[in-house]
Each structure stands twice: as structure tokens, then as C-alpha cells.
Amino acid sequence: MNLSAEEKNRYARHLILPGFGMEAQLKLKAASVLVIGAGGLGSPLLQYLAAAGVGTIGIIDPDRVSSSNLQRQVLYGEKDLGKLKVEAAKERLLDLNPHITIVTYPQVFDKKNAMKILSEYNIIADGTDNFPTRYLVNDACVLAGKPYVYGSIFRFEGQVSVFNLLLQDGSRSPNYRDLYPTPPPPNQVPNCAEGGVLGVLPGIIGAMQANEVIKIISDTGTPLAGKVALFDAAHFTQHTLRYKANPAIKIEELIDYEVFCGLPAQEQLPSIDAGAFKAMQKRGDDFVLLDVRTPPEYEVDHLGGILIPLGELSDNWHQLPNRQLIVVHCRSGARSAKAVALLQEKGFSQVYNLEGGINAYRDLD
Incomplete structure (x- = not known):
């Protein structure tokens, strides 16, 4: 696999970057990343992955673009209102970088399709906003042996971490259940539609997720494995906490995640x-x-x-x-x-x- 002359010009700032260069750029071109959710987090995440030259990007989201999205979902514009998000995203991303492949899934990510879809990708990045899907993504990634780049937002605060990353000794880094063994009680933590969110926050957190994905693919720097970054946009503070794997937690199959999270099936x-x-x-x-x-x-x-x-x-x-x-x-x-x-x-x-x-x-x- 090589870069064309146009690609070399496009990625010139990467190619001259110490510790990155041609080798890392070719890794990006060969990589495949699935982004679950094309909303607030997915918007910056998708754009930076596409711009960086990730070769194949999958997007799964069943929703259509509405006017209330535009306050934070900067991947879309007025011309996209009513369109499926995955199709509007594909059009924008290929305009940003025609040298990549975009695969769309205009459907809900659930336990029926999770393992099949995950099998096609190297890395999974989560841009969803509900606990049942997060536990599903985590468990599916553990069972499939895929790294999971996590991000979440609420009002003025956001989190980023990397779960289930393959380490040099052959083991895997802690996963979402090690950080959050059990979900919060239903209705205790509302989603963005219920609790609101500062429009710029998903841009910050989604860009952090893209950073982690690119680091993992290119083997650059130190990923947030076993660590969670906490960001407060209101006070501009950031803390990084460490957490360890809990050997008592076993993930052997996909379950009913609505029931697990205390929600009705x-x-x-x-x-x-x-x-x-x-x-x-x-x-x-x-x-x-x-x-x-x-x-x-x-x-x-x-x-x-x-x-x-x-x-x-x-x-x-x-x-x-x-x-x-x-x-x-x-x-x-x-x-x-x-x-x-x-x-x-x-x-x-x-x-x-x-x-x-x-x-x-x-x-x-």
C-alpha cells in the first residue's frame, strides 16, 4: 500500500511530523474504524478521522438530521435537515477527503447486529448517549477482542477513555465495566435531550476521542488505557484518574441491556x-x-x-x-x-x- 502524490500533499503535515511520518500515515490508510452514533460526539470524531486519512470508516445511526441537532452537531447544515444522518455524514466526509471509504448503517446498534458489524473493523468508537448501548458496545468489544474508544458528555462535563486495548504483554486493558460495574438508577442521569449540553463540549470530547483512535492506529504516544480523562468546560479543569481491571467481572455473552440498566424491555x-x-x-x-x-x-x-x-x-x-x-x-x-x-x-x-x-x-x- 502506498500514498498517491495527491495524498502525500494532503497529509504533508503528518509526513513531516517527528515520530509519525509515512509509516504512521500508511497505518491510518490501512485501518478501519466503526463510529457508533453520528451526533454530537460523532460529528467532530468523524471529521477528524476522515481528515487524518483513516482508510475505512463505518457509521451507524438510525436518526435523521433535525434543527435541534445543529447547535452542536457541526457535521450538518440546513441543507441536511430531514436526511438520514449517515447519508449526510457520508456526503460531507467524502467532500472532506475523497481518498477514504465510508460505510453506512442506517439502523440501531443492538445485540442482534453488534457482533457481525464489529467484526469488520479494527477499532470501535462510541458516540452514543445512553447506558444500555454503552454496556452493549463494551461487552461486544470484549467478546470480539476490539479496542473501544469511549466518550460521554453531560451539560458542561465530559469523559474520555480507552477500553479493552491489547497491551504489549498480550493482555487487555480494563473495560467499561471495570470503571462502571453497574449502571446508575434509571432517570438519575438524563441524556442530552433531557439535561441539555453546552454546544461546544461534544466538539472537545469528540476531538479527544479522535486523538485516541489515531494514537492507537499509529502506535503514537500513550493511549488512555486504564485511565479516564474528566473535563469540565465551565471551569476549564481536567483530571485524569486511573482504574484497574476487576477479575471478578466476567463477560461471556450479550444480555438484555435495557433490563440490566433497569429499563423496560x-x-x-x-x-x-x-x-x-x-x-x-x-x-x-x-x-x-x-x-x-x-x-x-x-x-x-x-x-x-x-x-x-x-x-x-x-x-x-x-x-x-x-x-x-x-x-x-x-x-x-x-x-x-x-x-x-x-x-x-x-x-x-x-x-x-x-x-x-x-x-x-x-x-x-
């Missing part, structure tokens, strides 16, 4: 898809629509439902009629699934989750 919940729900509206069926997003989200776009944020539902469920059909929705269907499970516990028998949330509903327009 969505396939076991009563649900309705966006098309059927729209048909109900057109027929004028008698039902109550419950929106469990936050007030700021509701102000941006809503379907006219009753607004009771998920975090307030346990104290306000009595406002809902128990004997009437209730359809619950959020942005993507995750929070509404929790709400349906909560209402079932309170004795509601005719409550349904809107699959895909308001995103799926708007996709029908």
Missing part, C-alpha cells in the same frame, strides 16, 4: 408505530396523547399532547384518565417507554408507546 411494552398513530388521528379516535419530553423541547416542536416531563410523571400521573386509551411519546421512543412502564405499574391498562417518537412521526410528513 421495549419489545414487551404495548406500542404503536407512527403510521398507525397518524391513522388514528385522521379517524378521530378517542385517545389522550402524552408528551414526556422537557418544556424546551415542547416549545421547539410538539404534537399537541399533554406535557408531563418524564421526571415529573411519578408525581403527576393522577392527572391522566385511567380508563381512556393513552399514547405516550418523546423524541425517539426511549423515554416514553419508561413512561409506559411507570403508568402500567400505576394500573393503567390502555397505554401505548409511540415507536420512534416524534422523529418517526415527522418522517412521515
Whole structure:
């Protein structure tokens, strides 16, 4: 494998970089990286990997670009609204660097497809924002023997680490379960849609992730294996903590990660898809629509439902009629699934989750 004259010119600053040079650049060209999630973290991560010359980049994300993404997901613009994120990302990345290959997966990353997709890549980088997927990514990487470059953000704070890295002695570095053996209680740590995030923060953390990926591929510097970097954008402080592997933790198979994280298994919940729900509206069926997003989200776009944020539902469920059909929705269907499970516990028998949330509903327009 060699670089063309145009590639040598493109990567000139890498080629003259002491300790990097042609050997490292060729390693980048030969490498394949899967990025799970093309949102806030995925936007800078993907752009820097593409610009650096990583030869094959896989992108998995089922969502479409919405206007609320543009505050932090700088991979996209107004012209991309409504497009699948993976397709909009591919177009932008190939414009940035036509010498690479982009593979897209417009689907959810789950335990059914995880091992097959991971098998095609050298390194896995996680840009997701929920605990079930993080544990799934970690366990799949451990079982597949793949290094996992982790990043997470919340409001003004972010974290970066490298899990399951192959070390010189043939062992693997600690994994996500060594750092976080058990997930937090449900609803204790909201995602960005619920808790908000400073727009520039995913740019910082995503760039850090890209840095770790490039270091691993090129065998440059010291990766964050066995260490987690904590960054606070509000006070501009950074700390690096060390952690060790826990020999008592064994990962032998993929499990039900929603249940592991204390969430309802969505396939076991009563649900309705966006098309059927729209048909109900057109027929004028008698039902109550419950929106469990936050007030700021509701102000941006809503379907006219009753607004009771998920975090307030346990104290306000009595406002809902128990004997009437209730359809619950959020942005993507995750929070509404929790709400349906909560209402079932309170004795509601005719409550349904809107699959895909308001995103799926708007996709029908």
C-alpha cells in the first residue's frame, strides 16, 4: 500500500511530523474504524478521522438530521435537515477527503447486529448517549477482542477513555465495566435531550476521542488505557484518574441491556408505530396523547399532547384518565417507554408507546 502524490500533499503535515511520518500515515490508510452514533460526539470524531486519512470508516445511526441537532452537531447544515444522518455524514466526509471509504448503517446498534458489524473493523468508537448501548458496545468489544474508544458528555462535563486495548504483554486493558460495574438508577442521569449540553463540549470530547483512535492506529504516544480523562468546560479543569481491571467481572455473552440498566424491555411494552398513530388521528379516535419530553423541547416542536416531563410523571400521573386509551411519546421512543412502564405499574391498562417518537412521526410528513 502506498500514498498517491495527491495524498502525500494532503497529509504533508503528518509526513513531516517527528515520530509519525509515512509509516504512521500508511497505518491510518490501512485501518478501519466503526463510529457508533453520528451526533454530537460523532460529528467532530468523524471529521477528524476522515481528515487524518483513516482508510475505512463505518457509521451507524438510525436518526435523521433535525434543527435541534445543529447547535452542536457541526457535521450538518440546513441543507441536511430531514436526511438520514449517515447519508449526510457520508456526503460531507467524502467532500472532506475523497481518498477514504465510508460505510453506512442506517439502523440501531443492538445485540442482534453488534457482533457481525464489529467484526469488520479494527477499532470501535462510541458516540452514543445512553447506558444500555454503552454496556452493549463494551461487552461486544470484549467478546470480539476490539479496542473501544469511549466518550460521554453531560451539560458542561465530559469523559474520555480507552477500553479493552491489547497491551504489549498480550493482555487487555480494563473495560467499561471495570470503571462502571453497574449502571446508575434509571432517570438519575438524563441524556442530552433531557439535561441539555453546552454546544461546544461534544466538539472537545469528540476531538479527544479522535486523538485516541489515531494514537492507537499509529502506535503514537500513550493511549488512555486504564485511565479516564474528566473535563469540565465551565471551569476549564481536567483530571485524569486511573482504574484497574476487576477479575471478578466476567463477560461471556450479550444480555438484555435495557433490563440490566433497569429499563423496560421495549419489545414487551404495548406500542404503536407512527403510521398507525397518524391513522388514528385522521379517524378521530378517542385517545389522550402524552408528551414526556422537557418544556424546551415542547416549545421547539410538539404534537399537541399533554406535557408531563418524564421526571415529573411519578408525581403527576393522577392527572391522566385511567380508563381512556393513552399514547405516550418523546423524541425517539426511549423515554416514553419508561413512561409506559411507570403508568402500567400505576394500573393503567390502555397505554401505548409511540415507536420512534416524534422523529418517526415527522418522517412521515
